[in-house]
Amino acid sequence: MQRYFLLENAELNQRFFIHNTDDIHHIKNVMRMQVDQKLILTFKDQKSLISKIIAFNSDNIELETIEDTTRLTELPVEITIASGMIKGDKYEWMIQKATEMGAHHFIAVQSERTVIKLDEKKRDKKIDRWQKIVKEASEQSMRLTIPDVKYQSNFKAVYDNMNEYDYVLIAYEEEAKRGETSNLHKVITQLEQGQKILLIFGPEGGLTENEVNLFESAEKVGLGPRILRAETAPLYALSALSYQLELMR
Protein backbone atom coordinates (compact mmCIF):
# COMPACT_ATOMS: atom_id res chain seq x y z
CA MET A 1 0.00 0.00 0.00
CA GLN A 2 1.40 3.42 -0.90
CA ARG A 3 2.56 5.69 1.90
CA TYR A 4 2.57 9.48 2.12
CA PHE A 5 3.80 11.81 4.85
CA LEU A 6 1.73 14.52 6.51
CA LEU A 7 3.29 17.09 8.84
CA GLU A 8 0.42 16.93 11.30
CA ASN A 9 -0.44 14.88 14.35
CA ALA A 10 -2.27 11.64 13.77
CA GLU A 11 -5.94 11.22 14.62
CA LEU A 12 -8.12 8.24 13.79
CA ASN A 13 -11.52 8.67 12.12
CA GLN A 14 -10.58 12.19 11.08
CA ARG A 15 -10.50 14.03 7.74
CA PHE A 16 -7.09 15.06 6.41
CA PHE A 17 -5.98 16.81 3.22
CA ILE A 18 -2.95 16.19 1.04
CA HIS A 19 -1.78 19.49 -0.49
CA ASN A 20 1.73 18.48 -1.64
CA THR A 21 1.63 18.67 -5.46
CA ASP A 22 4.17 15.86 -6.00
CA ASP A 23 2.07 13.56 -3.80
CA ILE A 24 -1.17 14.58 -5.54
CA HIS A 25 0.43 13.85 -8.92
CA HIS A 26 1.65 10.49 -7.67
CA ILE A 27 -1.73 9.47 -6.29
CA LYS A 28 -3.81 10.70 -9.24
CA ASN A 29 -1.58 10.10 -12.25
CA VAL A 30 1.00 7.49 -11.27
CA MET A 31 -1.00 5.22 -8.97
CA ARG A 32 -4.32 6.29 -10.62
CA MET A 33 -6.18 5.92 -7.37
CA GLN A 34 -9.94 6.37 -7.06
CA VAL A 35 -12.38 7.49 -4.36
CA ASP A 36 -12.77 4.76 -1.67
CA GLN A 37 -9.33 3.31 -2.34
CA LYS A 38 -6.83 3.23 0.55
CA LEU A 39 -3.33 4.43 1.23
CA ILE A 40 -1.19 4.95 4.34
CA LEU A 41 -0.61 8.37 5.88
CA THR A 42 2.43 8.68 8.14
CA PHE A 43 2.17 11.61 10.54
CA LYS A 44 4.62 13.92 12.31
CA ASP A 45 4.35 11.85 15.51
CA GLN A 46 5.38 8.73 13.56
CA LYS A 47 1.94 7.10 13.65
CA SER A 48 0.81 5.44 10.41
CA LEU A 49 -2.91 5.32 9.64
CA ILE A 50 -4.63 3.52 6.78
CA SER A 51 -6.75 6.19 5.09
CA LYS A 52 -9.56 6.09 2.56
CA ILE A 53 -9.83 8.64 -0.27
CA ILE A 54 -13.01 10.68 0.18
CA ALA A 55 -12.67 13.18 -2.68
CA PHE A 56 -10.35 14.71 -5.24
CA ASN A 57 -10.82 18.43 -4.66
CA SER A 58 -9.43 21.25 -6.81
CA ASP A 59 -6.11 21.64 -4.99
CA ASN A 60 -6.06 18.76 -2.53
CA ILE A 61 -7.06 15.17 -1.90
CA GLU A 62 -9.41 14.58 1.00
CA LEU A 63 -9.04 11.42 3.08
CA GLU A 64 -10.43 9.83 6.21
CA THR A 65 -8.16 7.90 8.56
CA ILE A 66 -9.69 4.53 9.38
CA GLU A 67 -7.11 2.18 10.93
CA ASP A 68 -3.84 2.36 12.87
CA THR A 69 -1.03 0.46 11.16
CA THR A 70 1.95 1.96 12.93
CA ARG A 71 5.01 -0.25 12.67
CA LEU A 72 8.34 0.48 14.26
CA THR A 73 10.52 0.93 11.22
CA GLU A 74 13.05 3.30 12.71
CA LEU A 75 16.44 2.36 14.17
CA PRO A 76 16.63 2.85 17.94
CA VAL A 77 19.49 5.34 17.50
CA GLU A 78 19.53 8.52 15.41
CA ILE A 79 22.09 8.30 12.58
CA THR A 80 23.79 11.17 10.77
CA ILE A 81 25.95 10.37 7.76
CA ALA A 82 28.50 13.09 7.00
CA SER A 83 30.35 12.16 3.84
CA GLY A 84 32.53 13.81 1.26
CA MET A 85 30.34 14.31 -1.80
CA ILE A 86 30.76 11.61 -4.41
CA LYS A 87 30.63 12.18 -8.15
CA GLY A 88 27.55 11.82 -10.31
CA ASP A 89 24.65 9.63 -9.39
CA LYS A 90 26.67 7.64 -6.87
CA TYR A 91 25.88 10.11 -4.08
CA GLU A 92 22.18 9.95 -5.00
CA TRP A 93 22.35 6.17 -5.02
CA MET A 94 24.00 6.21 -1.59
CA ILE A 95 21.47 8.48 0.10
CA GLN A 96 18.59 6.49 -1.42
CA LYS A 97 19.88 3.19 -0.08
CA ALA A 98 21.04 4.71 3.20
CA THR A 99 17.48 5.99 3.66
CA GLU A 100 16.10 2.51 3.00
CA MET A 101 18.52 1.31 5.65
CA GLY A 102 17.50 3.82 8.30
CA ALA A 103 19.78 6.88 8.24
CA HIS A 104 18.13 10.04 9.64
CA HIS A 105 20.34 12.90 8.49
CA PHE A 106 22.78 13.46 5.64
CA ILE A 107 25.53 16.05 5.55
CA ALA A 108 27.03 16.42 2.07
CA VAL A 109 30.54 17.76 2.62
CA GLN A 110 32.70 19.61 0.12
CA SER A 111 35.71 17.66 1.44
CA GLU A 112 39.28 18.33 0.35
CA ARG A 113 39.37 15.50 -2.19
CA THR A 114 35.81 15.94 -3.45
CA VAL A 115 35.94 16.30 -7.21
CA ILE A 116 32.60 18.09 -7.66
CA LYS A 117 32.45 21.84 -7.05
CA LEU A 118 29.02 23.32 -6.38
CA ASP A 119 28.29 27.02 -6.55
CA GLU A 120 25.41 28.26 -4.43
CA LYS A 121 22.80 27.97 -7.20
CA LYS A 122 23.81 24.44 -8.16
CA ARG A 123 23.99 23.54 -4.52
CA ASP A 124 20.38 24.54 -3.85
CA LYS A 125 19.21 22.58 -6.88
CA LYS A 126 21.16 19.55 -5.77
CA ILE A 127 19.83 19.71 -2.23
CA ASP A 128 16.27 19.91 -3.56
CA ARG A 129 16.90 16.88 -5.74
CA TRP A 130 18.54 14.93 -2.93
CA GLN A 131 15.69 15.78 -0.59
CA LYS A 132 13.17 14.44 -3.14
CA ILE A 133 15.14 11.22 -3.52
CA VAL A 134 15.29 10.74 0.21
CA LYS A 135 11.56 11.46 0.67
CA GLU A 136 10.60 8.92 -1.97
CA ALA A 137 12.97 6.29 -0.51
CA SER A 138 11.52 6.96 2.93
CA GLU A 139 8.00 6.37 1.72
CA GLN A 140 8.85 3.18 -0.11
CA SER A 141 10.79 1.64 2.76
CA MET A 142 7.95 2.47 5.17
CA ARG A 143 10.02 4.78 7.32
CA LEU A 144 8.20 6.89 9.90
CA THR A 145 10.30 9.95 9.25
CA ILE A 146 11.87 11.68 6.26
CA PRO A 147 15.64 12.21 6.57
CA ASP A 148 17.05 15.66 5.81
CA VAL A 149 20.00 16.58 3.62
CA LYS A 150 22.32 19.48 4.44
CA TYR A 151 25.46 20.86 2.86
CA GLN A 152 28.74 21.80 4.55
CA SER A 153 31.63 23.42 2.75
CA ASN A 154 34.27 21.46 4.67
CA PHE A 155 34.75 18.87 7.40
CA LYS A 156 35.87 21.56 9.87
CA ALA A 157 32.24 22.71 9.96
CA VAL A 158 31.20 19.14 10.81
CA TYR A 159 33.90 18.96 13.47
CA ASP A 160 32.60 22.19 15.03
CA ASN A 161 29.29 20.45 15.75
CA MET A 162 30.72 17.25 17.16
CA ASN A 163 29.31 17.89 20.62
CA GLU A 164 25.77 17.43 19.29
CA TYR A 165 26.44 13.70 19.08
CA ASP A 166 26.78 10.95 21.68
CA TYR A 167 29.20 9.02 19.46
CA VAL A 168 31.28 9.97 16.47
CA LEU A 169 32.60 7.14 14.29
CA ILE A 170 35.03 7.59 11.46
CA ALA A 171 35.27 4.87 8.83
CA TYR A 172 38.87 4.85 7.88
CA GLU A 173 40.24 2.65 5.10
CA GLU A 174 43.55 2.20 6.91
CA GLU A 175 41.73 0.42 9.72
CA ALA A 176 40.49 -2.12 7.15
CA LYS A 177 44.01 -2.85 5.99
CA ARG A 178 45.49 -3.19 9.48
CA GLY A 179 43.07 -5.99 10.35
CA GLU A 180 41.17 -4.05 13.00
CA THR A 181 38.11 -6.13 13.65
CA SER A 182 36.37 -5.25 16.83
CA ASN A 183 35.91 -1.51 17.26
CA LEU A 184 32.62 -1.19 15.37
CA HIS A 185 31.19 -4.07 17.38
CA LYS A 186 32.45 -2.62 20.66
CA VAL A 187 30.82 0.74 19.93
CA ILE A 188 27.48 -0.64 18.70
CA THR A 189 27.25 -2.80 21.82
CA GLN A 190 27.43 0.33 24.00
CA LEU A 191 24.73 2.27 22.17
CA GLU A 192 21.55 3.20 24.02
CA GLN A 193 18.09 3.98 22.73
CA GLY A 194 17.76 7.52 21.39
CA GLN A 195 21.45 8.32 21.18
CA LYS A 196 22.75 10.45 18.30
CA ILE A 197 25.50 8.88 16.24
CA LEU A 198 27.61 10.69 13.63
CA LEU A 199 29.24 8.51 10.97
CA ILE A 200 32.03 10.10 8.92
CA PHE A 201 33.07 8.90 5.46
CA GLY A 202 35.44 10.25 2.83
CA PRO A 203 34.77 10.86 -0.88
CA GLU A 204 36.22 8.60 -3.62
CA GLY A 205 39.73 9.85 -2.94
CA GLY A 206 39.36 9.28 0.80
CA LEU A 207 39.86 11.70 3.68
CA THR A 208 43.09 13.72 3.85
CA GLU A 209 45.35 13.46 6.88
CA ASN A 210 44.15 16.89 7.99
CA GLU A 211 40.53 15.79 7.86
CA VAL A 212 41.25 12.59 9.77
CA ASN A 213 43.17 14.54 12.40
CA LEU A 214 40.17 16.81 12.98
CA PHE A 215 38.32 13.77 14.28
CA GLU A 216 41.12 12.51 16.50
CA SER A 217 38.71 11.97 19.38
CA ALA A 218 36.29 9.95 17.25
CA GLU A 219 36.10 6.16 17.29
CA LYS A 220 38.05 4.80 14.31
CA VAL A 221 36.22 1.81 12.89
CA GLY A 222 37.02 -0.76 10.25
CA LEU A 223 34.18 -2.00 8.08
CA GLY A 224 35.55 -5.46 7.40
CA PRO A 225 38.66 -6.56 5.48
CA ARG A 226 37.48 -5.62 1.99
CA ILE A 227 37.96 -2.08 0.67
CA LEU A 228 34.50 -0.60 0.17
CA ARG A 229 33.80 2.25 -2.24
CA ALA A 230 32.78 5.61 -0.81
CA GLU A 231 29.12 5.03 -1.68
CA THR A 232 29.10 1.49 -0.26
CA ALA A 233 30.73 2.06 3.12
CA PRO A 234 27.76 3.83 4.77
CA LEU A 235 25.50 0.92 3.80
CA TYR A 236 27.76 -1.58 5.55
CA ALA A 237 27.73 0.53 8.71
CA LEU A 238 23.93 0.94 8.65
CA SER A 239 23.38 -2.78 8.05
CA ALA A 240 25.69 -3.65 10.94
CA LEU A 241 23.79 -1.26 13.20
CA SER A 242 20.44 -2.69 12.15
CA TYR A 243 21.64 -6.28 12.45
CA GLN A 244 22.88 -5.84 15.99
CA LEU A 245 20.26 -3.42 17.31
CA GLU A 246 17.20 -4.83 15.55
CA LEU A 247 17.85 -8.47 14.66
CA MET A 248 19.99 -9.60 17.56
CA ARG A 249 17.72 -8.60 20.39
Next chain:
Amino acid sequence: MQRYFLLENAELNQRFFIHNTDDIHHIKNVMRMQVDQKLILTFKDQKSLISKIIAFNSDNIELETIEDTTRLTELPVEITIASGMIKGDKYEWMIQKATEMGAHHFIAVQSERTVIKLDEKKRDKKIDRWQKIVKEASEQSMRLTIPDVKYQSNFKAVYDNMNEYDYVLIAYEEEAKRGETSNLHKVITQLEQGQKILLIFGPEGGLTENEVNLFESAEKVGLGPRILRAETAPLYALSALSYQLELMR
Protein backbone atom coordinates in the same frame (compact mmCIF):
# COMPACT_ATOMS: atom_id res chain seq x y z
CA MET B 1 48.30 0.05 -5.37
CA GLN B 2 46.48 -1.44 -8.36
CA ARG B 3 45.64 -5.11 -8.31
CA TYR B 4 45.39 -7.60 -11.18
CA PHE B 5 44.47 -11.27 -11.20
CA LEU B 6 46.57 -14.05 -12.72
CA LEU B 7 45.23 -17.57 -13.13
CA GLU B 8 48.49 -19.16 -12.04
CA ASN B 9 50.02 -20.25 -8.77
CA ALA B 10 51.97 -17.67 -6.86
CA GLU B 11 55.75 -17.76 -6.64
CA LEU B 12 57.99 -15.14 -5.13
CA ASN B 13 61.00 -13.75 -7.03
CA GLN B 14 59.61 -15.15 -10.27
CA ARG B 15 58.82 -13.66 -13.66
CA PHE B 16 55.15 -13.50 -14.69
CA PHE B 17 53.38 -12.15 -17.76
CA ILE B 18 50.08 -10.32 -18.04
CA HIS B 19 48.39 -11.23 -21.36
CA ASN B 20 44.84 -10.00 -20.64
CA THR B 21 44.24 -7.09 -23.06
CA ASP B 22 41.90 -5.19 -20.71
CA ASP B 23 44.53 -5.34 -17.97
CA ILE B 24 47.32 -4.30 -20.35
CA HIS B 25 45.22 -1.35 -21.50
CA HIS B 26 44.51 -0.40 -17.89
CA ILE B 27 48.17 -0.56 -16.86
CA LYS B 28 49.59 1.20 -19.93
CA ASN B 29 46.92 3.74 -20.84
CA VAL B 30 44.78 4.33 -17.75
CA MET B 31 47.33 4.07 -14.94
CA ARG B 32 50.22 5.01 -17.32
CA MET B 33 52.63 2.82 -15.45
CA GLN B 34 56.33 2.64 -16.26
CA VAL B 35 59.08 0.05 -15.94
CA ASP B 36 60.18 -0.39 -12.29
CA GLN B 37 56.79 0.72 -10.93
CA LYS B 38 54.85 -1.73 -8.76
CA LEU B 39 51.44 -3.30 -8.70
CA ILE B 40 49.82 -6.27 -6.92
CA LEU B 41 49.25 -9.61 -8.63
CA THR B 42 46.63 -11.85 -7.02
CA PHE B 43 47.06 -15.50 -7.97
CA LYS B 44 44.77 -18.51 -8.35
CA ASP B 45 45.76 -19.78 -4.90
CA GLN B 46 44.67 -16.44 -3.39
CA LYS B 47 48.17 -15.21 -2.63
CA SER B 48 48.86 -11.54 -3.40
CA LEU B 49 52.40 -10.53 -4.39
CA ILE B 50 53.75 -7.02 -4.95
CA SER B 51 55.33 -7.12 -8.42
CA LYS B 52 57.64 -4.82 -10.30
CA ILE B 53 57.21 -4.10 -14.02
CA ILE B 54 60.25 -5.42 -15.90
CA ALA B 55 59.22 -4.71 -19.52
CA PHE B 56 56.37 -3.81 -21.85
CA ASN B 57 56.63 -6.51 -24.52
CA SER B 58 54.67 -6.63 -27.78
CA ASP B 59 51.68 -8.60 -26.43
CA ASN B 60 52.30 -8.78 -22.70
CA ILE B 61 53.67 -7.01 -19.66
CA GLU B 62 56.54 -8.73 -17.90
CA LEU B 63 56.79 -8.52 -14.11
CA GLU B 64 58.84 -9.89 -11.24
CA THR B 65 57.16 -10.78 -7.94
CA ILE B 66 59.07 -9.24 -5.05
CA GLU B 67 56.98 -9.26 -1.85
CA ASP B 68 54.08 -11.20 -0.31
CA THR B 69 51.20 -8.97 0.67
CA THR B 70 48.45 -11.54 1.03
CA ARG B 71 45.54 -10.34 3.17
CA LEU B 72 42.51 -12.39 4.06
CA THR B 73 39.79 -10.46 2.31
CA GLU B 74 37.37 -13.29 1.73
CA LEU B 75 34.36 -14.17 3.90
CA PRO B 76 34.79 -17.49 5.75
CA VAL B 77 31.69 -18.87 3.99
CA GLU B 78 31.00 -19.10 0.26
CA ILE B 79 28.04 -16.94 -0.77
CA THR B 80 25.82 -17.36 -3.82
CA ILE B 81 23.23 -14.67 -4.56
CA ALA B 82 20.37 -15.91 -6.73
CA SER B 83 18.09 -12.99 -7.51
CA GLY B 84 15.37 -12.12 -9.95
CA MET B 85 16.96 -9.79 -12.49
CA ILE B 86 16.35 -6.13 -11.80
CA LYS B 87 15.77 -3.49 -14.46
CA GLY B 88 18.47 -1.30 -15.95
CA ASP B 89 21.67 -0.48 -14.18
CA LYS B 90 20.28 -1.45 -10.79
CA TYR B 91 21.32 -5.08 -11.24
CA GLU B 92 24.80 -3.89 -12.23
CA TRP B 93 24.97 -1.68 -9.12
CA MET B 94 23.94 -4.61 -7.00
CA ILE B 95 26.51 -7.07 -8.29
CA GLN B 96 29.25 -4.44 -8.08
CA LYS B 97 28.49 -3.62 -4.45
CA ALA B 98 27.78 -7.24 -3.55
CA THR B 99 31.24 -8.07 -4.92
CA GLU B 100 32.78 -5.34 -2.76
CA MET B 101 30.95 -6.92 0.15
CA GLY B 102 32.20 -10.46 -0.49
CA ALA B 103 29.68 -12.44 -2.57
CA HIS B 104 31.27 -15.32 -4.53
CA HIS B 105 28.65 -16.29 -7.11
CA PHE B 106 25.73 -14.57 -8.79
CA ILE B 107 22.79 -16.29 -10.44
CA ALA B 108 20.69 -13.86 -12.49
CA VAL B 109 17.22 -15.40 -12.64
CA GLN B 110 14.51 -14.70 -15.20
CA SER B 111 11.97 -14.84 -12.36
CA GLU B 112 8.21 -14.68 -12.91
CA ARG B 113 7.94 -10.95 -12.13
CA THR B 114 11.19 -9.93 -13.82
CA VAL B 115 10.38 -7.17 -16.28
CA ILE B 116 13.43 -7.59 -18.52
CA LYS B 117 13.36 -10.30 -21.17
CA LEU B 118 16.71 -11.45 -22.54
CA ASP B 119 17.09 -13.48 -25.71
CA GLU B 120 20.17 -15.66 -25.97
CA LYS B 121 22.28 -13.08 -27.80
CA LYS B 122 21.42 -10.27 -25.36
CA ARG B 123 21.95 -12.65 -22.50
CA ASP B 124 25.52 -13.47 -23.52
CA LYS B 125 26.32 -9.79 -23.94
CA LYS B 126 24.85 -9.02 -20.53
CA ILE B 127 26.75 -11.82 -18.84
CA ASP B 128 29.99 -10.58 -20.38
CA ARG B 129 29.27 -7.09 -19.14
CA TRP B 130 28.30 -8.28 -15.65
CA GLN B 131 31.44 -10.41 -15.47
CA LYS B 132 33.59 -7.38 -16.32
CA ILE B 133 31.87 -5.31 -13.64
CA VAL B 134 32.41 -8.01 -11.06
CA LYS B 135 36.08 -8.48 -12.01
CA GLU B 136 36.78 -4.78 -11.69
CA ALA B 137 34.95 -4.55 -8.34
CA SER B 138 36.90 -7.57 -7.12
CA GLU B 139 40.21 -5.94 -7.98
CA GLN B 140 39.32 -2.67 -6.37
CA SER B 141 38.03 -4.17 -3.13
CA MET B 142 41.17 -6.34 -2.87
CA ARG B 143 39.28 -9.62 -3.11
CA LEU B 144 41.34 -12.78 -3.58
CA THR B 145 38.89 -14.27 -6.03
CA ILE B 146 36.69 -13.08 -8.87
CA PRO B 147 33.00 -13.96 -8.49
CA ASP B 148 31.19 -15.54 -11.42
CA VAL B 149 27.84 -14.59 -12.92
CA LYS B 150 25.45 -17.20 -14.36
CA TYR B 151 21.96 -17.02 -15.82
CA GLN B 152 18.97 -19.22 -15.03
CA SER B 153 15.68 -19.00 -16.88
CA ASN B 154 13.59 -19.57 -13.76
CA PHE B 155 13.81 -20.24 -10.04
CA LYS B 156 12.89 -23.91 -10.54
CA ALA B 157 16.37 -24.37 -12.03
CA VAL B 158 17.85 -22.80 -8.89
CA TYR B 159 15.67 -25.06 -6.72
CA ASP B 160 16.94 -28.12 -8.62
CA ASN B 161 20.46 -27.35 -7.38
CA MET B 162 19.58 -26.68 -3.77
CA ASN B 163 21.50 -29.70 -2.52
CA GLU B 164 24.78 -28.07 -3.51
CA TYR B 165 24.41 -25.73 -0.55
CA ASP B 166 24.76 -26.17 3.20
CA TYR B 167 22.17 -23.47 3.86
CA VAL B 168 19.53 -21.82 1.72
CA LEU B 169 18.11 -18.50 2.92
CA ILE B 170 15.19 -16.72 1.35
CA ALA B 171 14.73 -13.01 2.03
CA TYR B 172 11.05 -12.52 2.09
CA GLU B 173 9.38 -9.11 2.45
CA GLU B 174 6.46 -10.61 4.33
CA GLU B 175 8.90 -11.58 7.03
CA ALA B 176 9.88 -7.93 7.40
CA LYS B 177 6.27 -6.93 7.73
CA ARG B 178 5.51 -9.69 10.21
CA GLY B 179 8.27 -8.47 12.50
CA GLU B 180 10.47 -11.57 12.25
CA THR B 181 13.74 -10.59 13.91
CA SER B 182 15.82 -13.53 14.89
CA ASN B 183 16.13 -16.00 12.05
CA LEU B 184 19.00 -14.39 10.16
CA HIS B 185 20.98 -14.13 13.38
CA LYS B 186 20.17 -17.72 14.34
CA VAL B 187 21.37 -19.02 10.98
CA ILE B 188 24.55 -16.92 10.81
CA THR B 189 25.50 -18.08 14.30
CA GLN B 190 25.42 -21.71 13.11
CA LEU B 191 27.61 -21.18 10.03
CA GLU B 192 30.95 -22.93 9.84
CA GLN B 193 34.09 -22.08 7.88
CA GLY B 194 33.87 -23.10 4.24
CA GLN B 195 30.13 -23.74 4.09
CA LYS B 196 28.18 -22.84 0.95
CA ILE B 197 25.27 -20.49 1.47
CA LEU B 198 22.59 -19.68 -1.12
CA LEU B 199 20.72 -16.39 -0.65
CA ILE B 200 17.49 -15.95 -2.64
CA PHE B 201 15.99 -12.57 -3.52
CA GLY B 202 13.10 -11.46 -5.71
CA PRO B 203 13.08 -8.83 -8.47
CA GLU B 204 11.39 -5.43 -8.03
CA GLY B 205 7.95 -7.01 -8.00
CA GLY B 206 9.00 -9.61 -5.46
CA LEU B 207 8.78 -13.39 -5.62
CA THR B 208 5.48 -15.01 -6.56
CA GLU B 209 3.81 -17.47 -4.22
CA ASN B 210 4.87 -20.33 -6.52
CA GLU B 211 8.48 -19.24 -6.32
CA VAL B 212 8.40 -18.89 -2.54
CA ASN B 213 6.77 -22.34 -2.24
CA LEU B 214 9.62 -23.91 -4.22
CA PHE B 215 11.93 -22.96 -1.37
CA GLU B 216 9.66 -24.22 1.40
CA SER B 217 12.57 -25.96 3.10
CA ALA B 218 14.75 -22.86 3.05
CA GLU B 219 15.25 -20.60 6.04
CA LYS B 220 12.96 -17.59 5.73
CA VAL B 221 14.77 -14.52 6.97
CA GLY B 222 13.75 -10.94 7.59
CA LEU B 223 16.30 -8.22 6.86
CA GLY B 224 15.13 -5.74 9.46
CA PRO B 225 11.84 -3.83 9.74
CA ARG B 226 12.31 -1.49 6.77
CA ILE B 227 11.33 -2.62 3.28
CA LEU B 228 14.51 -2.80 1.21
CA ARG B 229 14.53 -2.54 -2.56
CA ALA B 230 15.49 -5.60 -4.60
CA GLU B 231 18.99 -4.24 -5.25
CA THR B 232 19.55 -3.26 -1.62
CA ALA B 233 18.48 -6.43 0.17
CA PRO B 234 21.53 -8.53 -0.80
CA LEU B 235 23.83 -5.82 0.56
CA TYR B 236 22.13 -5.91 3.95
CA ALA B 237 22.51 -9.68 4.11
CA LEU B 238 26.19 -9.57 3.10
CA SER B 239 26.96 -6.82 5.63
CA ALA B 240 25.24 -8.79 8.39
CA LEU B 241 27.30 -11.88 7.47
CA SER B 242 30.54 -9.89 7.45
CA TYR B 243 29.72 -8.08 10.67
CA GLN B 244 29.07 -11.26 12.58
CA LEU B 245 31.64 -13.54 10.99
CA GLU B 246 34.49 -11.03 10.57
CA LEU B 247 33.98 -8.21 13.08
CA MET B 248 32.47 -10.02 16.00
CA ARG B 249 35.10 -12.70 16.48
